[in-house]
Amino acid sequence: EDQVTQSPEALRLQEGESSSLNCSYTVSGLRGLFWYRQDPGKGPEFLFTLYSAGEEKEKERLKATLTKKESFLHITAPKPEDSATYLCAVQVPGNQFYFGTGTSLTVIP
Amino acid sequence: KAGVTQTPRYLIKTRGQQVTLSCSPISGHRSVSWYQQTPGQGLQFLFEYFSETQRNKGNFPGRFSGRQFSNSRSEMNVSTLELGDSALYLCASSLSGGPDTQYFGPGTRLTVL
Numbered sequence: 001e002d003q004v005t006q007s008p009e010a011l012r013l014q015e016g017e018s019s020s021l022n023c024s025y026t027v028s029g030l031r032g033l034f035w036y037r038q039d040p041g042k043g044p045e046f047l048f049t050l051y052s053a054g055e056e057k058e059k060e061r062l063k064a065t066l067t068k069k070e071s072f073l074h075i076t077a078p079k080p081e082d083s084a085t086y087l088c089a090v091q092v093p094g095n096q097f098y099f100g101t102g103t104s105l106t107v108i109p
Numbered sequence: 110k111a112g113v114t115q116t117p118r119y120l121i122k123t124r125g126q127q128v129t130l131s132c133s134p135i136s137g138h139r140s141v142s143w144y145q146q147t148p149g150q151g152l153q154f155l156f157e158y159f160s161e162t163q164r165n166k167g168n169f170p171g172r173f174s175g176r177q178f179s180n181s182r183s184e185m186n187v188s189t190l191e192l193g194d195s196a197l198y199l200c201a202s203s204l205s206g207g208p209d210t211q212y213f214g215p216g217t218r219l220t221v222l
Contacts, residue, residue, distance in 0.1 A: 032210075034210065034211070036213070041197075041216075041218070042215055042216070043113070043115075043199050043201075043213035043214050043215045043216050044152075044199070044213045045213070046210055046211075046212055046213075049210050087151075087152065089152075089211075094165060095140075095157065095164065095165060096154060096157070096165045096167075097142065097154060097211065098154070099144075099151055099152035099154075100151065101150075101151035102151060
């Protein structure tokens with residue numbers, strides 16, 4: 001069964017304290033892995049797409065990496081405005097998407 | 110380019126009623142997917158439409174249905190509402206539904222009393 005698991009469920013960081021969020025997946029085939037950011041009461045906002053193991057993408061303080069079984073979202077020197085829920089999703093053959101339940105990140109000033 | 114729009118943004122209904130939600134995708138996008146998001150379950154896939162045809166379906170009862178029009182706009186209908194249907198309903202569009210990025214709308218918050 002296709003499955004996506006994110007850890008930790010919640011993470012509290014001091015401003016400037018770098019950390020990583022994990023997304024592990026068990027799927028029949030990977031067409032793409034996606035990271036989104038979601039603020040309360042809003043729709044998910046696209047961050048990155050990764051297609052193959054070894055791929056990395058960066059945007060400001062965020063860097064996403066992909067292996068054959070998991071992806072990491074590294075947050076370097078986070079700021080309070082980075083506080084949000086970060087969602088990971090995988091797309092499998094047949095085009096269906098499976099989402100993890102997210103990591104709720106709080107960055108304390 | 111305008112993003113994905115969803116209407117209405119908020120709805121309050123009572124048990125047993127039915128509801129129709131609307132989604133307008135990004136211009137040029139032909140695939141529209143619907144998701145239900147609840148605090149306990151996260152994002153659950155409902156169905157995907159491409160070129161007016163349902164291409165994928167999640168594990169939801171038949172009370173949940175949808176359709177897509179020739180201009181790619183999509184509607185989702187829930188009949189005989191139950192308390193457990195209270196959720197944020199999200200629509201996402203992509204170019205073709207292949208290994209494309211999905212872009213989400215702001216969602217419709219449905220409350221069933």
